[in-house]
Amino acid sequence: MSIEPKKKKINLSVEIAGIQFQNPVLTASGTFGYGMEYTDFIDLNLLGGIVVKGLSIKPSHGNSPPRMVETASGMLNAIGLQNIGVEVFINEKLPLLKKFNANIIVNFFGDTQDEYVLAAERLNDITEIAALEMNISCPNVEKGGMTFGTEPKITEELVRKVRKVTSSPLIVKLSPNVTDIVVMAKAAVNGGADALSIINTLLGMAIDIKTRCPMLANVTGGLSGPAIKPVALRMVWQVAKAVDIPIIGIGGIMNAQDALEFIIAGATAVQVGTANFIDPSISVKIIEGIKNYCQKDKIGDIKDLIGTLRS
Amino acid sequence: MSIEPKKKKINLSVEIAGIQFQNPVLTASGTFGYGMEYTDFIDLNLLGGIVVKGLSIKPSHGNSPPRMVETASGMLNAIGLQNIGVEVFINEKLPLLKKFNANIIVNFFGDTQDEYVLAAERLNDITEIAALEMNISCPNVEKGGMTFGTEPKITEELVRKVRKVTSSPLIVKLSPNVTDIVVMAKAAVNGGADALSIINTLLGMAIDIKTRCPMLANVTGGLSGPAIKPVALRMVWQVAKAVDIPIIGIGGIMNAQDALEFIIAGATAVQVGTANFIDPSISVKIIEGIKNYCQKDKIGDIKDLIGTLRS
Amino acid sequence: MFVTIVENNEISAGYFRLAIHSPELAENTKPGQFIMMKVGDNYDPLLRRPMGIHKISNKDNNPCVELLYQVVGKGTSMMSKMKKGQQVDVLGPFGNGFAIPQNIKIAVFVAGGVGIAPLAMLAEKMVKDATDLKTYLFIGGKSKNDVLCLDDFEKLNTKICIATENGSLGNQGLVTNSVSKFIDQKANGQASFFACGPYQMLKAVSELTAKKNIPCQVSLDRRMACGFGACLGCVVKVTQGNHGSYKNVCTDGPVFDANEICW
Amino acid sequence: MFVTIVENNEISAGYFRLAIHSPELAENTKPGQFIMMKVGDNYDPLLRRPMGIHKISNKDNNPCVELLYQVVGKGTSMMSKMKKGQQVDVLGPFGNGFAIPQNIKIAVFVAGGVGIAPLAMLAEKMVKDATDLKTYLFIGGKSKNDVLCLDDFEKLNTKICIATENGSLGNQGLVTNSVSKFIDQKANGQASFFACGPYQMLKAVSELTAKKNIPCQVSLDRRMACGFGACLGCVVKVTQGNHGSYKNVCTDGPVFDANEICW
Numbered sequence A, B: 001m002s003i004e005p006k007k008k009k010i011n012l013s014v015e016i017a018g019i020q021f022q023n024p025v026l027t028a029s030g031t032f033g034y035g036m037e038y039t040d041f042i043d044l045n046l047l048g049g050i051v052v053k054g055l056s057i058k059p060s061h062g063n064s065p066p067r068m069v070e071t072a073s074g075m076l077n078a079i080g081l082q083n084i085g086v087e088v089f090i091n092e093k094l095p096l097l098k099k100f101n102a103n104i105i106v107n108f109f110g111d112t113q114d115e116y117v118l119a120a121e122r123l124n125d126i127t128e129i130a131a132l133e134m135n136i137s138c139p140n141v142e143k144g145g146m147t148f149g150t151e152p153k154i155t156e157e158l159v160r161k162v163r164k165v166t167s168s169p170l171i172v173k174l175s176p177n178v179t180d181i182v183v184m185a186k187a188a189v190n191g192g193a194d195a196l197s198i199i200n201t202l203l204g205m206a207i208d209i210k211t212r213c214p215m216l217a218n219v220t221g222g223l224s225g226p227a228i229k230p231v232a233l234r235m236v237w238q239v240a241k242a243v244d245i246p247i248i249g250i251g252g253i254m255n256a257q258d259a260l261e262f263i264i265a266g267a268t269a270v271q272v273g274t275a276n277f278i279d280p281s282i283s284v285k286i287i288e289g290i291k292n293y294c295q296k297d298k299i300g301d302i303k304d305l306i307g308t309l310r311s
Numbered sequence C, D: 001m002f003v004t005i006v007e008n009n010e011i012s013a014g015y016f017r018l019a020i021h022s023p024e025l026a027e028n029t030k031p032g033q034f035i036m037m038k039v040g041d042n043y044d045p046l047l048r049r050p051m052g053i054h055k056i057s058n059k060d061n062n063p064c065v066e067l068l069y070q071v072v073g074k075g076t077s078m079m080s081k082m083k084k085g086q087q088v089d090v091l092g093p094f095g096n097g098f099a100i101p102q103n104i105k106i107a108v109f110v111a112g113g114v115g116i117a118p119l120a121m122l123a124e125k126m127v128k129d130a131t132d133l134k135t136y137l138f139i140g141g142k143s144k145n146d147v148l149c150l151d152d153f154e155k156l157n158t159k160i161c162i163a164t165e166n167g168s169l170g171n172q173g174l175v176t177n178s179v180s181k182f183i184d185q186k187a188n189g190q191a192s193f194f195a196c197g198p199y200q201m202l203k204a205v206s207e208l209t210a211k212k213n214i215p216c217q218v219s220l221d222r223r224m225a226c227g228f229g230a231c232l233g234c235v236v237k238v239t240q241g242n243h244g245s246y247k248n249v250c251t252d253g254p255v256f257d258a259n260e261i262c263w
């Protein structure tokens, strides 16, 4: 894109939980399908990583429609974690995905603690899978629907159980719907997390005043997109100050500037979510934009930018 | 606005904590100054109520600038509760405000529990003040900065202390930065709240990637505007199902449709905040819009719409 | 991809026809497919808008695709203000499109309001490709203002039956009343139905055709975040597969066999 | 209030002059006041943009106010695409404006980049109203492209001193270097300074004038949510009052006595 004559080589690679990423831009779970949905639009080889749609040990149909609605600079979704299940993923999707340079990260969840453990066990020790990302923003069936990710004790216990059954790098993805994200982050660290993904969606709702019905069949859904960026950034910053493991920043990242804000706040890498729907090639543009920023600001290694907020 | 020949009279009045409001549209604290800032733009007599800028027993200078920044469909503010103090308000602002038909509601706060009590005592029993709104989203100096409104026990205790010293109707304004808004709402009810205002701002942050400094001198600030509406609406709906006292819905209300969503979700009234900055006459337009909706949907009394979500 | 607007005219109150110059789309689009259009440069509105392709045409020797849209909200209202010469960002074509049965003898189109949009392109192609095809159009709307594209079908010698809710054009009532009579009296196994319009209309047509085992394809409307199978936000419940199974309207549809849908 | 755009032209790369038809604003605006402009119809961008009034003029016998703006971000970039004839929603005039001292003999204007905007209107009015006024303009920018409105000041017989950072016009360096020399050599108690531009420039001018006790008014830029005193988002720390006191830039300013500000 740039027409400058001599460009210094910039090192964009980062390390998270012992895995090398060629650059710090990943695609977020649930917004990138199983990867192959995007091959018409971008070269998956260019990505730092691909986090696939959240998988459970058994396939799941997900929620009744309507499942999504647009909001101001955001969207609500209540997909209900529809997925093909761990087994089908391994047999049908992974063989296609593994051909690319990008690290494959498998996002997974369960309705019960046992289901988390079963999924993690099945996904353990598959060389094509670079890391597991544990989604703890799921309704806890055993606890009447409160999510696993809002009670520090349960979070710690669950992470520990999963930690025991897998030798893969374990990333825990936190829910933002909590009073104190730092407490939750520390619980995940204590349970054995290697890295943290921050944040999942904020719980929201919309109503059709003509019919007086909720816009989502599920009534509430997860808010994502640029609307939530300020909240996500704040949480990444808070946690980065408090824990020693790497953080992957997520929430409303639409361009390189947004991604850089997260890195400056303390994220080692970022995930691009909702933006993929609007521009399916955005992740590659973000990598390019980060490179240009480093070039301009004379940053030879992206790692030198992480957590450099001046305040 | 409408050209229909015969309009049935629609009853827009609502009652909260024994106070009658001529309509359910109030202006939110901190976004409407002390009221007089808006007299060039609208007739204050038309409003249901005016909630003035949060007052403390002593005047406060507020935070260093920069104090605000725009975000996607929202804004962050870190005004730091700059205010003229209860005494000056009573002597200089209230005499001007009391001439209008709108109910005057005084929002107040403290850095310590004692300061809350002192402010409430001083504001007690002033006939021109229709109700007190207690802002519990303030840093709790005694507890190292965690806000009063994120710990249910402290909330209940604080509300109870304030309740004891005032016979004015007491509205408690909740912070959305909590895991479970229903728990906080119940704490306020147990403490003796007559009504609840839901929600205050979400905690957020923004960074200038050129300087690598936070956009706000205070680093973090409160997110308001349309971006937060889905979260606010969800919280109003959750609380409306769980408590028996009236709720005032707040968060990203920009037009009559937004206001109606809150009423359908269970709010008895609404407060308009950030929207006042963009269109200082918006509150009156919202009242008009609610009237038109009722006319069209043959709702003779706005009270018949409250909490009528079909799900 | 960025394409240039060649035309954007109001053809009936609240309905616009927008032509964009795009050899790629003109060449690759099948009837029933759609594009995703970004409206405005900012984050509000955030998502692209799905818009069916209405026609493929040539304007000043430029291969174009045309949209026919109704202004219903924020995005379509912004679309209506777009000007000739302006660039607009679209993705597509997406979706399966209609399946055109081999050796079809009778094609019946059922349109509600702006649902006529994809059917115009479908009818034109079917008539062009077939040798001996009889076509019928049942078209309905609130008032005559909502009944569009009659001239396109007249050109194809289609038999047209119009219904409006207020009776300002054609029969008064729902278009499905006319369809019902037609099916009872005339339709038989040789006919194939193609319907696009409001959900309730599609459901009614589906029931009417199902009773007589007449094949019927419906094009569904769903709110969409992506349009290409990544978000799973657009699903519809289908009869096929195990209980509670869903299909993507954007990639498995938007056109479905009517009896595939759990109405 | 909705007003009509009469003109919106790029006068130098990245700088535009926008004229709006408005008898109310033309009649009631003092130099140094500003308006708040809504850009776009949606929630992104959400807030109005503050814009100083640059001139009052007549276009085709219509009383107009003119803005002079630089494209720096989302809102100003959208402004640059606004077309003649388009309606735009503005509030104002807001702010105090410059205080014009009685019997002033020497007026010195110091402008950085687009900071020239309000000074052009101020200078014109001062020259018109005064009988025997000498005027000086110190104007700076990154390059000659950023040095605007020279002709307006030439018309007023103003002595003009230009500085550009890259030396492409006038002296090379910061405009405050020239101001410093001028103050050392020529300025005395009869002069009054009026400055608008980047914060660092205003601070420097303020220090230079303070040393010689020369009155200096500065017009400040702050991010604003409302523009009319309701949000307290725009404050600046002032020396007056007790420790840590703030004033609103929108209502107490944007123009302040330089020594009132805690720089």
Ligand SMILES: Cc1cc2nc3c(=O)[nH]c(=O)nc-3n(C[C@H](O)[C@H](O)[C@H](O)COP(=O)(O)OP(=O)(O)OC[C@H]3O[C@@H](n4cnc5c(N)ncnc54)[C@H](O)[C@@H]3O)c2cc1C
Pocket (backbone or CB within 6 Å): A069, A070, C034, C045, C047, C048, C049, C050, C051, C052, C053, C054, C067, C068, C069, C070, C071, C072, C073, C074, C075, C076, C077, C114, C117, C118, C220, C221, C222, C223, C224, C254
């Ligand atoms: C495959 C497909 C093809 C379509 N073809 C056409 C066409 O040819 N002509 C035409 O006029 N309309 C068509 N529609 C409907 C069109 O997409 C909506 O009218 C449009 O998205 C409304 O956007 P808005 O911003 O004006 O409305 P708003 O109500 O402000 O939109 C809010 C959100 O809801 C979505 N939405 C609202 N109504 C619909 C709807 N009926 N279908 C899908 N999403 C909706 C919007 O995309 C947006 O995400 C089609 C829809 C689909 C799914």
Ligand SMILES: Cc1cc2nc3c(=O)[nH]c(=O)nc-3n(C[C@H](O)[C@H](O)[C@H](O)COP(=O)(O)OP(=O)(O)OC[C@H]3O[C@@H](n4cnc5c(N)ncnc54)[C@H](O)[C@@H]3O)c2cc1C
Pocket (backbone or CB within 6 Å): B069, B070, D034, D045, D047, D048, D049, D050, D051, D052, D053, D054, D067, D068, D069, D070, D071, D072, D073, D074, D075, D076, D077, D114, D117, D118, D220, D221, D222, D223, D224, D254
């Ligand atoms: C009283 C006053 C008068 C002004 N007069 C002029 C003028 O005559 N000509 C001109 O070109 N500019 C003027 N400005 C600056 C102008 O308001 C900003 O350049 C403009 O708001 C930038 O908007 P944006 O969306 O393009 O930038 P963005 O950076 O995308 O804006 C983001 C946010 O920051 C605010 N912002 C960004 N820069 C400034 C700034 N320098 N001052 C205040 N707010 C800012 C925006 O209003 C918006 O809220 C004036 C500012 C003030 C306070």
Ligand SMILES: Cc1cc2nc3c(=O)[nH]c(=O)nc-3n(C[C@H](O)[C@H](O)[C@H](O)COP(=O)(O)O)c2cc1C
Pocket (backbone or CB within 6 Å): A028, A029, A030, A031, A053, A054, A055, A077, A079, A081, A107, A135, A173, A199, A200, A201, A223, A224, A225, A226, A228, A250, A251, A252, A253, A271, A272, A273, A274, A275, C231, C232, C233
């Ligand atoms: C349609 C949709 C589906 C999602 N599905 C998942 C999921 O399966 N697992 C998960 O951990 N997060 C899921 N998310 C959350 C995203 O991964 C991401 O955390 C969130 O959307 C915030 O990022 P964004 O604002 O960039 O979209 C989903 C988000 C969306 C919008």
Ligand SMILES: Cc1cc2nc3c(=O)[nH]c(=O)nc-3n(C[C@H](O)[C@H](O)[C@H](O)COP(=O)(O)O)c2cc1C
Pocket (backbone or CB within 6 Å): B028, B029, B030, B031, B053, B054, B055, B077, B079, B081, B107, B135, B173, B199, B200, B201, B222, B223, B224, B225, B226, B228, B250, B251, B252, B253, B271, B272, B273, B274, B275, D231, D232, D233
């Ligand atoms: C600039 C600003 C100042 C505010 N000050 C106060 C305050 O003093 N007390 C309070 O309880 N809430 C305060 N709020 C919160 C609002 O009253 C309201 O709860 C919040 O902004 C959400 O509503 P909105 O999205 O309509 O703005 C303030 C909000 C803004 C934007």
Ligand code: FES
Pocket (backbone or CB within 6 Å): C223, C224, C225, C226, C227, C228, C229, C230, C231, C232, C233, C234, C235, C248, C249, C250, C251
């Ligand atoms: S619209 Fe995203 S999967 Fe269909």
Ligand code: FES
Pocket (backbone or CB within 6 Å): D223, D224, D225, D226, D227, D228, D229, D230, D231, D232, D233, D234, D235, D248, D249, D250, D251
């Ligand atoms: S901009 Fe709101 S008080 Fe100044």
